[in-house]
Amino acid sequence: MSTVYFADFRCSSRENIFSKTKKLFLKAGFGDRIAKKDFVAIKTHFGEYGNLAFVPAPVIRTLAELIRERGGRPFITDTNTLYRGSRSNAVDHLENAVRNGFLMETAGAPVIIADGLKGDDYASVPVESKHFREIKIASAIHGADAVLVVSHVKGHELYGFGGAIKNVAMGCAPPSGKQMLHSDMKPKVLADKCTSCGMCIKRCPADAIRFDENKKAKIDPDLCIGCGECTVICSYEAIPVIWTTDHRPLHERTAEYVKGIVDTKPGRWMYINYVMNVSPQCDCYYWNDAPIVPNIGILASTDPVAIDRASADLVNRAAPLPGSKIADRDGSKDNLRALYDLPWDYQLEYARQIGLGDDAYELVEP
Numbered sequence: 401m402s403t404v405y406f407a408d409f410r411c412s413s414r415e416n417i418f419s420k421t422k423k424l425f426l427k428a429g430f431g432d433r434i435a436k437k438d439f440v441a442i443k444t445h446f447g448e449y450g451n452l453a454f455v456p457a458p459v460i461r462t463l464a465e466l467i468r469e470r471g472g473r474p475f476i477t478d479t480n481t482l483y484r485g486s487r488s489n490a491v492d493h494l495e496n497a498v499r500n501g502f503l504m505e506t507a508g509a510p511v512i513i514a515d516g517l518k519g520d521d522y523a524s525v526p527v528e529s530k531h532f533r534e535i536k537i538a539s540a541i542h543g544a545d546a547v548l549v550v551s552h553v554k555g556h557e558l559y560g561f562g563g564a565i566k567n568v569a570m571g572c573a574p575p576s577g578k579q580m581l582h583s584d585m586k587p588k589v590l591a592d593k594c595t596s597c598g599m600c601i602k603r604c605p606a607d608a609i610r611f612d613e614n615k616k617a618k619i620d621p622d623l624c625i626g627c628g629e630c631t632v633i634c635s636y637e638a639i640p641v642i643w644t645t646d647h648r649p650l651h652e653r654t655a656e657y658v659k660g661i662v663d664t665k666p667g668r669w670m671y672i673n674y675v676m677n678v679s680p681q682c683d684c685y686y687w688n689d690a691p692i693v694p695n696i697g698i699l700a701s702t703d704p705v706a707i708d709r710a711s712a713d714l715v716n717r718a719a720p721l722p723g724s725k726i727a728d729r730d731g732s733k734d735n736l737r738a739l740y741d742l743p744w745d746y747q748l749e750y751a752r753q754i755g756l757g758d759d760a761y762e763l764v765e766p
C-alpha cells in the first residue's frame with residue numbers, strides 16, 4: 401500500500417495554498433529525491449490560451465523555491481502538442497506560457513520547452529512491453545536528474561480522467577510519441593450533421609480531412625493519426641468520439657509509456673496533484689467548462705498510480721456541482737463515468753499490473 405499525503409482547501413490567516421503545498425512537499429519526502437546541483441524538471445501544463453483551469457504560476461513558484469532550497473536547479477517544462485494550437489512549437493508555446501503567467505519573475509524558474517523548437521528533440525529509449533519496443537522522451541526531461549510532476553486533475557474526453565499518469569505519458573512525449581500513444585483512435589464524420597464549416601479541416605494536424613463531392617467533411621483513415629482534435633473542435637457534434645472503440649489499448653499504451661519513462665530515473669520522480677477547477681476536458685482546449693465538483697485539495701506521493709487513484713476517488717465522492725456537465729447525472733454512474741461513460745479506471749488497473757505503482761493507498765493528512 402502506498403502513502404498519499406492530502407491537504408484540503410480550507411484556508412485561514414495561518415494556512416493558504418502555498419503553505420499547504422510546502423507541507424505536502426516536505427511530508428512526502430520530496431526533498432530526499434533532490435541532490436545538490438540536480439537539474440529538476442517541474443513538469444506541468446501551461447494551459448491553452450483561453451483555458452484557466454491549469455495549476456497557476458505562483459503555486460509552481462512555491463515548488464521551485466523548495467527545490468532551490470535543497471540545492472537543486474529547477475526549470476519548468478512541457479512538450480509541444482500534436483494538434484495545432486498555441487503550443488505546437490517552442491516559440492508559440494513560450495509565448496502562450498508567458499500569456500498564462502509563466503515568467504521567471506512569477507513562476508520562480510525558467511521555462512524550457514522539453515522537446516525543442518519543432519518537437520523533434522527527444523531521446524529514443526528501448527522498452528519491452530506489450531505495445532512498444534521503443535518510446536520517445538523529450539530531451540530536457542530525459543536529461544533532468546529528477547522530475548516533479550505537477551498535475552491538474554480533471555475529466556478527459558479520451559481517458560475519462562486526467563491526472564499524473566496522463567501528464568507524464570502525453571506530457572513527456574514529443575508529438576511523434578503522442579502519435580504513438582493515440583494511434584488507433586480514428587473518428588468518422590456524421591455527414592448529416594456536418595454543416596461544411598471547415599473548422600476540422602483547418603485544425604487537423606495530419607491534413608487527414610477533406611470535403612467530399614457533397615462538401616461534407618471526410619476523414620482519410622490512412623492519414624488520421626487519431627489525435628482526437630476534430631472531435632472537440634466540431635461544434636455540431638458531427639465528429640463524435642467513437643465510444644464503441646475499445647479505449648483499453650490507449651490506456652495500456654499510456655501506462656506502458658509512463659513505465660518506460662519513469663524507469664529511466666528510478667527513485668527520482670515526485671507527484672503532486674491539484675484537485676481544483678475539475679473541468680470535464682483536458683487543459684489543451686482554449687476553454688474550460690464549469691467544474692463538475694467543488695475544489696477538493698492537494699495530494700502528494702511518490703507513486704503515480706496511488707495518487708491518481710486517490711484523486712479520482714475524491715472526485716467521485718464529491719457532490720456534482722449544479723450547472724455543470726454532470727449536474728443531472730445518472731445515479732448509477734460515478735462522476736467520472738457520468739462525463740463520457742469511459743472506463744477511466746482501466747489505466748490505473750493496468751498500471752498496477754505492469755508494476756508502475758500500487759492502486760491501494762493510505763490517505764494521510766499531515
Ligand code: SF4
Nearest residue numbers: 594595597598600634
Ligand atoms: S467541424 Fe464539423 S461541421 Fe465543420 S466541417 Fe468539420 S465535421 Fe463538418
Ligand code: SF4
Nearest residue numbers: 604624625627628630
Ligand atoms: S482526422 Fe484524425 S488526425 Fe485529423 S484531427 Fe481528427 S483525429 Fe486528429
